[in-house]
Amino acid sequence: MAPIRKIKNYHYVLLVLVGLIYLGSRTVPPVVTPPLPALSARQQGNQFVGSAACLSCHKDIVESHLLTAHYRTSRPASATSIKGSFKPGKNKFVYNKLAEVDMESKDDGFWQIGYWNGTPLQSCRFDIVIGSGKNGQTYLYWKDDYLYQLPVSYYVPLNEWGNSPGYPKTFPLFTRQIPAHCLECHGTYARAEVVPDSGTRYPGREIMYGVDCERCHGPGGDHVTWHANHPGEKTGKYILDANLMGRQQRLDACALCHSGARKELKPTFSFQTGDTLDQFSTAAYSMDSLSNLDVHGNQYGLLVSSKCFQKSDQMDCSSCHNVHVNEANNLQVFSQRCMKCHNGKDHPFCTMPQVVKSQLTSNCIDCHMPLLPSQKIFMQMSDSSRSRPDLIRTHRIAVYAANTKKFMKSIH
Ligand code: HEC
Ligand code: HEC
Ligand code: HEC
Ligand code: HEC
Ligand code: HEC
Ligand code: HEC
Ligand code: HEC
Structure with missing residues (x-):
């Protein structure tokens, strides 16, 4: 056995050398290190600290990131985060002669009030905004530690209120629960548990809004502490170096949210950048049916089906x-x-x-x-x-x- 292995190793070394010479002649720095181990295996004890904690050392990135759709994709409801209008004449969604919802701004916040034949049925407050407002926004309200979707959403291209997707077309309902799944793609972290017969509970309403730094880079507590204590250090410690990740690891970091609906194999929020996505959830489409993929939310699947991607190695x-x-x-x-x-x-x-x-x-x-x-x-x-x-x-x-x-x- 031994000689065969030796020959194999020798070939391997030769290949690596040829590879290095080839890669070395290109302008892009080559990725020659093996992919990093999974972050989830390494992050024990590390804490989320939020992007305000990154400002002192990564000022430019933090400031430009505040303006991205990622950062703004979920926020507490406010006059600035809600794109829809509360002005009289523009603050109604009318289903038909009998049913409508009015959007009202009051001292204690912004409200949706459902009417049936002129009689108010139910009113709930805008608590959370989902969607930066590029195409649309939908709104959530708290009831105890559970989250529900409000009946009326906002449609940006027409500048109009619209029926929330998935609700009936003829009358307002306030009953659609929000599973942690939504926040896994539209947020950084949410502490969630599934309560049998009641749905998804968010104990303490602990939510880190927006797709923030640590959604992609992993919890930054140890990194911040270490660098605060070692101000002369020029190499990043206790944080993933994206240049050392393999191509699939880099793609998976985005595919988590940009490959359409997926079938979960592990609990929501367990995947972290650096992990292999297929071990956490599987795509709901088959690679043979890529021509039927919807453009919505599946940039990964579509890109992978392009010649550009298939014929370039990086x-x-x-x-x-x-x-x-x-x-x-x-x-x-x-x-x-x-x-x-x-x-x-x-x-x-x-x-x-x-x-x-x-x-x-x-x-x-x-x-x-x-x-x-x-x-x-x-x-x-x-x-x-x-x-x-x-x-x-x-x-x-x-x-x-x-x-x-x-x-x-x-x-x-
Ligand atoms: C006390 C200073 C300090 C703070 C605070 C800080 N960093 Fe860093 N970070 C550094 C230094 C120094 C480096 C290495 C030089 C560089 O790449 O800019 C670094 C590098 C990085 C890198 C690149 C890693 C690599 O090796 O390529 C990432 C990603 C990063 N930091 C993310 C964050 C995030 C996210 C936060 C907030 C949670 C944060 N940093 C807070 C000092 C800091
Ligand atoms: C945690 C989920 C999540 C991850 C991870 C994620 N995205 Fe996104 N991304 C979103 C959501 C949600 C939106 C839509 C935001 C909105 O408009 O409300 C979005 C929007 C975008 C947009 C459109 C921005 C615009 O202003 O038009 C781009 C481009 C994008 N993502 C690229 C990436 C890339 C590249 C990666 C990987 C490095 C990535 N995303 C990782 C969730 C994610
Ligand atoms: C698998 C990740 C994923 C899940 C789960 C998900 N979304 Fe999205 N959502 C996206 C991405 C990505 C976009 C950006 C548009 C696109 O690429 O089609 C988006 C867009 C949106 C938008 C429009 C944002 C804008 O600014 O135009 C709204 C509103 C929205 N999602 C609400 C929800 C709600 C509510 C849920 C839960 C019922 C949900 N999403 C679940 C990934 C997800
Ligand atoms: C949607 C995912 C995503 C988010 C959100 C994100 N980053 Fe990054 N970051 C990346 C990727 C991908 C790279 C590697 C870029 C490359 O390879 O060209 C990177 C690289 C970096 C680097 C090292 C290289 C550089 O560009 O200087 C630093 C430092 C960094 N990020 C800090 C931050 C901070 C601070 C935030 C929040 C304010 C943040 N990132 C938010 C995906 C993200
Ligand atoms: C070859 C270049 C290219 C690559 C690679 C690429 N994108 Fe894009 N992407 C674009 C362009 C161009 C747009 C349109 C930008 C615009 O109109 O603002 C775009 C737009 C987007 C949008 C917004 C879509 C919309 O219409 O709302 C998302 C989300 C996005 N990209 C995610 C990704 C993700 C995730 C990946 C990796 C799987 C990726 N992109 C790879 C070029 C690219
Ligand atoms: C990382 C390098 C890379 C980038 C960036 C890139 N491409 Fe490509 N693209 C390729 C390669 C490689 C091919 C295959 C060429 C061949 O046939 O040999 C290709 C093929 C194509 C084709 C032919 C597709 C077909 O089905 O015949 C088109 C069109 C194209 N690219 C357009 C674009 C556009 C537009 C962008 C920017 C949005 C882009 N490419 C960005 C590498 C790239
Ligand atoms: C007016 C529309 C239009 C614009 C703008 C355009 N293309 Fe094209 N492109 C085409 C068409 C049509 C073809 C096929 C032409 C043919 O029949 O050979 C093509 C072919 C290609 C191909 C295929 C070459 C091959 O291998 O057959 C590539 C790559 C490509 N375009 C890249 C680009 C890039 C990069 C840009 C921007 C710099 C660009 N195109 C701008 C319409 C366009």
């Missing part, structure tokens, strides 16, 4: 996104990231002949990652059966003939 979400900064709608910045690879040298430049280069280069996105309507998410609007789908950027990067036509029209 691409992950950070190839195009700097998550510390709000870069929404800055299509020129994103197009520059396409051209880092598609520069005509490493990978082919666009082969569309009719467009001059300057027009192409400021916007690769509308032709190759067009906004497509979600097949799943519709919002029912007031007083009629109007409903509108959400428009979402597809992450299946490809050639889209119809969208190319539309783009050509728009520039001529």
